[in-house]
Amino acid sequence: xxxxxxxxxxxxxxxxxxxxxxxxxxxxxxxxxxxxxxxxxxxxxxxxxxxxxxxxxxxxxxxxxxxxxxxxxxxxxxxxxxxxxxxxxxxxxxxxxxxxxxxxxxxxxxxxxxxxxxxxxxxxxxxxxxxxxxxxxxxxxxxxxxxxxxxxxxxxxxxxxxxxxxxxxxxxxxxxxxxxxxxxxxxxxxxxxxxxxxxxxxxxxxxxxxxxxxxxxxxxxxxxxxxxxxxxxxxxxxxxxxxxxxxxxxxx
Numbered sequence: 552x553x554x555x556x557x558x559x560x561x562x563x564x565x566x567x568x569x570x571x572x573x574x575x576x577x578x579x580x581x582x583x584x585x586x587x588x589x590x591x592x593x594x595x596x597x598x599x600x601x602x603x604x605x606x607x608x609x610x611x612x613x614x615x616x617x618x619x620x621x622x623x624x625x626x627x628x629x630x631x632x633x634x635x636x637x638x639x640x641x642x643x644x645x646x647x648x649x650x651x652x653x654x655x656x657x658x659x660x661x662x663x664x665x666x667x668x669x670x671x672x673x674x675x676x677x678x679x680x681x682x683x684x685x686x687x688x689x690x691x692x693x694x695x696x697x698x699x700x701x702x703x704x705x706x707x708x709x710x711x712x713x714x715x716x717x718x719x720x721x722x723x724x725x726x727x728x729x730x731x732x733x734x735x736x737x738x739x740x741x742x743x744x745x746x747x748x749x750x751x752x753x754x755x756x757x758x759x760x761x762x763x764x765x766x767x768x769x770x771x772x773x774x775x776x777x778x779x780x781x782x783x784x785x786x787x788x789x790x791x792x793x794x795x796x797x798x799x800x801x802x803x
Contacts, residue, residue, distance in 0.1 A: 556616045556754060563746045585708055585735040589743060592704035597697045605689055612690035616754040621762050622653050628789045631772035634660065635782040643776075655679065655766050659773035669777045676773065680766045687759035691752045698748030705740020709733045768792040 571577045597606055630651070637645050647664055651657040658679070662672045712733025719725035768789055775785040 553617060553619050553754075556751070559750065560746060567742065579731070580735065580738070582731050582735045585732050585739055588708035588711065588732075588736050589701060589704045589739040592707065593697050593701045593740075593743060596700040596704070597693060600696050601693050606693060608686070609690045609693045612687060612755065613694065613751060615687075615758045616751045619758060619761075621758070621765050624765055624768055624793045627653065627656065627765060627768055627772070628786070628793060630656070631769065631776070631789060632782055632786050635772070635776045635780075635785050638663075638776050639779070639782060646776075653765075653769070656769045656773070659769055660776075663773060663777045667777075669774060672777055673770065673774060676766070676770045680763060680770065683766065684759055684763050687755060687762070691755040691759065694748050694752035694755065698744040698752060701743040701748060702737075702740040705737040708736025708740070712736065764792055 568577070571580050630653075634646055634649055637649065643664055643666075646660050649660070651660060655676070659672065659676055662675065667675075710733075712729050712731070715729035716726050716733065719729060771792070772785060772789055775788065780788075
C-alpha cells in the first residue's frame, strides 16, 4: 500500500478544514447547489469526453495510486536469477513447481515451460506491456481531464451565482446565498482538481512507468531463460533496469 497518497490527501483536507473551522462557522462552506454544479458537471464532462467503459475502468486503475501490487525490481531480479539457475540445472519443466506471485512473470514462465518459441514469447509479453501501459495512460488522461473540468465548472457556478446576485439586487436577503454559490463553486472546483484529480493523475503516470519497467525486466529475464543464457549474463542484463542504489551483488 502506498500510504503517501492517503497521507497527502488527508494533510490537504485537514489543513483546509482547520482554516475553515478557525475562521468561523464551517456550515457556511456547505452549499448543495455549488456541489451539484461542480461534482455533477465534472462527472458529466468526463462522460462526454470518454467512453463509459473507460470511465468505469478508471475506478480500478485509480486504486493503483493507493494500493500498488508492483514488485520491487531487485526482488524480481533475484527471483528470475534463481529461476534461471533452476532451469539450467534441472531443466525448464522444473519451473512448474516454482511459486510466483507476480502474474506477468508467472505468465512468462508458463510460456517457457510450454515450449513456446522465444520470438512468440516476446511478442505476447510485449503486447501485454503495451496494453497495460495504454490502460494506465488512458486512466491518467481521464483524471487529468476531470482535473481540468472541475475548476471550469467552478467558474460556471461562479457566473451563475453572480447572475443570481445581480438579479436580486433589490432583495438584500437573496444576495448572500447567491454570492455563496458564486464563491463556493470556485472553492469546490479548486479542491477537487488540485487535491484529488491532478495529483492522482500524476501518481498514476509514475505507477505506469514503474510497472512498465518491472514488466520489461521480466520480459528480458524470461527471454534469457528461454534462450538458455547463462545466469550471470541474465543478472548483468537485468541490473540495467535497477537503480544503482537498489542493486545487489548475486553470484551466478
